[in-house]
Amino acid sequence: MTDKYAVIGNPISHSKSPLIHEAFAKQTNQDISYERILAPLGGFEATVRDLIAKGYKGVNVTVPFKFEAFNLATKHSNRAINAGAANTLTFNDEICAENTDGAGIVRDIEENLNVKFAGKEVLLLGAGGAAEGVLHPILETNPLLLVIANRSLDKALSMVKKVEVQQAHMLTTLTGQTFENLETQQFDIIINATSAGLTDTSLPIPNTIFARGCLAYDMMYGRETPFMKQARESGAQVVDGLGMLVEQAAEAFYIWRGVRPETQDVMQMIRNLPKS
Numbered sequence: 277m278t279d280k281y282a283v284i285g286n287p288i289s290h291s292k293s294p295l296i297h298e299a300f301a302k303q304t305n306q307d308i309s310y311e312r313i314l315a316p317l318g319g320f321e322a323t324v325r326d327l328i329a330k331g332y333k334g335v336n337v338t339v340p341f342k343f344e345a346f347n348l349a350t351k352h353s354n355r356a357i358n359a360g361a362a363n364t365l366t367f368n369d370e371i372c373a374e375n376t377d378g379a380g381i382v383r384d385i386e387e388n389l390n391v392k393f394a395g396k397e398v399l400l401l402g403a404g405g406a407a408e409g410v411l412h413p414i415l416e417t418n419p420l421l422l423v424i425a426n427r428s429l430d431k432a433l434s435m436v437k438k439v440e441v442q443q444a445h446m447l448t449t450l451t452g453q454t455f456e457n458l459e460t461q462q463f464d465i466i467i468n469a470t471s472a473g474l475t476d477t478s479l480p481i482p483n484t485i486f487a488r489g490c491l492a493y494d495m496m497y498g499r500e501t502p503f504m505k506q507a508r509e510s511g512a513q514v515v516d517g518l519g520m521l522v523e524q525a526a527e528a529f530y531i532w533r534g535v536r537p538e539t540q541d542v543m544q545m546i547r548n549l550p551k552s
């Protein structure tokens with residue numbers, strides 16, 4: 277019998293997840309279906325309960341429901357707890373929350389791009405849900421320094437504080453600041469986890485932060501954001517979040533099906549799609 281899965285979000289029509297999971301299923305001979313489901317704002321829980329009643333095996337969850345998904349779950353992985361949010365739910369006798377976003381970005385950067393975090397000076401731009409989701413998995417790779425820079429200082433500092441409470445013996449120096457005092461600093465890896473690209477807004481960051489050979493990674497994909505343009509013009513290696521998208525999906529697929537799909541061809545397939 278075909279096992280049913282879906283991705284829930286609002287909006288959702290743009291989601292590439294069905295294409296990705298269908299490609300994984302074909303490649304690994306898994307009998308699954310995977311669809312997009314638009315949940316009304318305020319209607320996430322009802323949507324999930326309806327899917328469970330209909331025998332769905334799990335869902336991916338995207339904006340703006342990742343926190344609600346976490347709260348609805350009755351069992352949580354450490355990765356979900358660290359992120360405080362869930363992008364993957366599995367339905368068995370419980371609702372199990374996972375978060376594969378962090379694993380997705382680390383795998384894309386370390387395995388696909390062959391850039392290792394260990395010993396590097398890393399800048400994470402943003403302190404919202406997207407940044408929270410990747411913070412712990414990045415720290416687990418032992419960068420030398422991780423600076424969280426955010427427009428609102430309090431959010432950057434509270435992210436730092438939460439980690440300090442949990443990981444007293446961390447190898448990484450972790451600090452939080454605003455964009456203003458980045459003038460004197462340079463980084464090997466810079467990750468844009470702000471949502472500024474959605475509105476085509478530039479970040480107030482100086483061109484001098486991109487060290488020689490720097491990797492500038494934008495978690496958004498599909499078009500060049502002002503951050504990516506600035507990084508490219510400053511000589512950085514620039515990458516968008518398509519690899520992260522496919523890798524987080526592969527991790528979810530592995531949780532659900534117990535087989536790890538190959539991602540390279542699927543990334544290429546998504547990249548070759550006509551622009552919508």
Ligand code: ATR
Binds near residue numbers: 403426427470472479
């Ligand atoms: P997401 O789930 O995408 O992370 P979010 O939790 O609303 O969404 O967080 C958005 C992040 O982008 C925040 O770090 C936000 O900065 P503030 O915390 O100061 O609001 C950042 N952001 C959004 N628009 C921005 C802009 N124009 N300039 C700088 N930072 C911006």
